Amino acid sequence: MEIKELLKELTEAPGISGYEMDAGQIAMKHLKQYSDEVEIDKLGSVIALKRGDQTGEKRHSIMLAAHLDEIGLMVTKIEDGGFLRITSVGGIDVTILPGQAVTVLGKEAIKGVIGAKPPHLQEPGESGRVIQMEDLYIDTGRKKEELEDIVNVGTLVRIESEFTELSNGCVSSMAMDDRAGVAVLVETLRRLKERKHDWDVYAIATSQEEVSGLGARTTAFRLQPDIAIAIDVTFGDGPGISERKAYPLGKGPAIGLGPNFHPKITQRFRDLAGEYEIPHQIEADPYPGGTDAYSLQVSRAGIPTGLISIPLRNMHSTVETLKLDDIKRCAELLSIFIARLDSKFQEELKCL
Numbered sequence: 001m002e003i004k005e006l007l008k009e010l011t012e013a014p015g016i017s018g019y020e021m022d023a024g025q026i027a028m029k030h031l032k033q034y035s036d037e038v039e040i041d042k043l044g045s046v047i048a049l050k051r052g053d054q055t056g057e058k059r060h061s062i063m064l065a066a067h068l069d070e071i072g073l074m075v076t077k078i079e080d081g082g083f084l085r086i087t088s089v090g091g092i093d094v095t096i097l098p099g100q101a102v103t104v105l106g107k108e109a110i111k112g113v114i115g116a117k118p119p120h121l122q123e124p125g126e127s128g129r130v131i132q133m134e135d136l137y138i139d140t141g142r143k144k145e146e147l148e149d150i151v152n153v154g155t156l157v158r159i160e161s162e163f164t165e166l167s168n169g170c171v172s173s174m175a176m177d178d179r180a181g182v183a184v185l186v187e188t189l190r191r192l193k194e195r196k197h198d199w200d201v202y203a204i205a206t207s208q209e210e211v212s213g214l215g216a217r218t219t220a221f222r223l224q225p226d227i228a229i230a231i232d233v234t235f236g237d238g239p240g241i242s243e244r245k246a247y248p249l250g251k252g253p254a255i256g257l258g259p260n261f262h263p264k265i266t267q268r269f270r271d272l273a274g275e276y277e278i279p280h281q282i283e284a285d286p287y288p289g290g291t292d293a294y295s296l297q298v299s300r301a302g303i304p305t306g307l308i309s310i311p312l313r314n315m316h317s318t319v320e321t322l323k324l325d326d327i328k329r330c331a332e333l334l335s336i337f338i339a340r341l342d343s344k345f346q347e348e349l350k351c352l
């Protein structure tokens with residue numbers, strides 16, 4: 001399957017943090033094709049294993065982690081008149097919400113829209129005010145009594161968006177953060193079918209990154225890999241965004257550099273990208289956090305960790321935009337990195 005179709009299928013499946021089941025089934029279906037074993041664990045992470053060719057008693061392994069969950073909304077109250085009040089699950093910019101179509105994932109899925117007060121009816125001074133979550137409501141067209149049979153406090157709400165193909169290999173949708181990373185997992189395993197590798201590869205679509213980093217933490221503890229790599233998205237460049245904090249789309253994945261990442265892993269990525277002429281960028285990040293990489297690094301006694309990110313515009317919106325080439329390059333770099341893992345590199349990691 002082409003990356004574009006894979007990404008479309010992955011982004012269309014709901015997977016709000018803590019409730020990743022639908023997205024998990026899709027991720028599992030695709031990972032299964034290229035792995036020896038796959039399962040969904042008790043906390044919602046999908047764990048795929050592709051065994052390496054190593055022999056001997058102690059098996060070495062690398063863990064790749066891309067988060068499965070997405071940001072979303074949750075019902076806090078059913079108002080008289082049938083309007084639903086909401087709160088966010090994960091970091092949502094409230095200003096993008098008015099006017100959005102949503103699906104309320106109750107006992108049955110029902111359509112709704114996030115309403116906003118018409119400009120004609122706003123009080124003086126109200127139009128310039130920053131919108132708060134408390135100002136918003138979902139209108140489903142149903143009465144309170146009708147809704148009470150289907151919706152509870154705590155019912156999840158998915159913000160709708162259409163997977164849109166733009167020009168020059170760009171695509172846009174919600175939940176690209178981080179289904180793009182899950183697509184990288186599938187594509188990396190696919191490429192490893194044609195590349196000999198000694199180490200076992202665990203490809204994990206992790207649950208709950210957006211709220212706590214839970215899935216990365218629990219699966220790294222269970223699997224105890226020798227090395228772990230997080231695959232996520234980073235800020236794409238665009239109008240009004242500082243060049244220092246953003247990365248152009250189409251110039252390759254960004255390799256994380258900073259205390260959260262083992263210097264030998266960062267260097268190995270840079271060397272291999274140079275050797276194989278894979279376009280790439282360097283993302284200097286002086287503080288840990290913001291991705292699964294921190295949960296991986298501090299697992300048990302500490303795991304040498306790396307991060308590779310896909311540049312993405314409009315992060316945490318319904319039009320998260322990226323370039324497909326960056327996904328392919330990310331998978332290519334990872335598959336080469338994995339194929340070159342050996343006991344010599346394992347030793348190098350010990351001497352910082």
Ligand SMILES: [Zn+2]
Nearest residue numbers: 177178232233
């Ligand atoms: Zn993310």
